[in-house]
Amino acid sequence: MNWSNNYNGVAGIYNFLVRLVFGSKLINSTLRLLHLIPKHATVLVVGGGTGNFVKALATQQPTCTIHYLDISIAMLRQAKKNNHNSDKIKYIQADAFCYNAYEQYDWVVFNFFLDMFPSEELRNFVVQFKNKATPGTNLYITDFKRPISLRQKILVCAMILFFKLSTGLKIKKIEDIRKVLKKEGVQLNEDCTVEDSMFFCSIMKV
Numbered sequence: 001m002n003w004s005n006n007y008n009g010v011a012g013i014y015n016f017l018v019r020l021v022f023g024s025k026l027i028n029s030t031l032r033l034l035h036l037i038p039k040h041a042t043v044l045v046v047g048g049g050t051g052n053f054v055k056a057l058a059t060q061q062p063t064c065t066i067h068y069l070d071i072s073i074a075m076l077r078q079a080k081k082n083n084h085n086s087d088k089i090k091y092i093q094a095d096a097f098c099y100n101a102y103e104q105y106d107w108v109v110f111n112f113f114l115d116m117f118p119s120e121e122l123r124n125f126v127v128q129f130k131n132k133a134t135p136g137t138n139l140y141i142t143d144f145k146r147p148i149s150l151r152q153k154i155l156v157c158a159m160i161l162f163f164k165l166s167t168g169l170k171i172k173k174i175e176d177i178r179k180v181l182k183k184e185g186v187q188l189n190e191d192c193t194v195e196d197s198m199f200f201c202s203i204m205k206v
C-alpha cells in the first residue's frame, strides 16, 4: 500500500514509542477535556490510532454513541484489541478525506491527526470537512503546539524524521493548527482550552 501517513508498520509499537518519548503526557493531554463531552453525544474519533481515546470515552461516558475511524487496518486491529472488541464502539476503516458522513456527529475528535498534513493539505481538509459537517459541530482537538525551546525543537525534529522514515510523513514543521482552523472560520472556545509546554487540547466549533 502506498499512501503517506501509513501507520501499518508502526501500529504494534506505537503505544510503546509514545510512552518511551513522552511518558504518559501525550496520552493524558488527549483526555483533559473529556469531561466536556456530554452524555448521549454522537462522537466520531478521526485517526483513532490504537484506541486509547475511545477506550477512555466509552468508560467515562458509556451512553455516548462512539464511532472510531482510521485509514490503517493495523491500527484498527490494535484499537479493537485494546478495547476487547467492545461492541459499544463502531469501527470504520476509511480515509478521513473521503469520508462523507460527518454530518451525523455532534462531536468530532482529532487527536494528533491534523499535525500530519502540510499547511495546504490541512487547509483543504478543513474546507472539505466544513462543507460536510453540520454547523455547530464541536471539534475536540489535541495536538502539538509549535515548539519554542531548543529541547522541544530537537525532540520534534527527531519525531518528524522518525515518522518520515516509518510512515511517509510529509510535513517539515509543526503548523499552528488552531490558527489555520480559525482562518477557515472554525471558532475557538477560549474557555475550553488547556495547554502545557508542548500540547494543547481545545474545543472548537464549526
Ligand SMILES: C[S@@+](CC[C@H](N)C(=O)[O-])C[C@H]1O[C@@H](n2cnc3c(N)ncnc32)[C@H](O)[C@@H]1O
Pocket: 004, 005, 006, 007, 008, 030, 046, 047, 048, 049, 050, 069, 070, 071, 072, 075, 094, 095, 096, 097, 110, 111, 112, 113, 116
Ligand atoms: C499520529 S497517529 C494518532 C493516533 C491517535 N489519535 C493518538 O492520539 O495517539 C495518526 C493516526 O491517523 C491515522 N491516519 C493517517 N491518515 C489518515 C487518513 N487520511 N484518514 C484516517 N486516518 C488516518 C493513522 O493511521 C494513525 O492511526
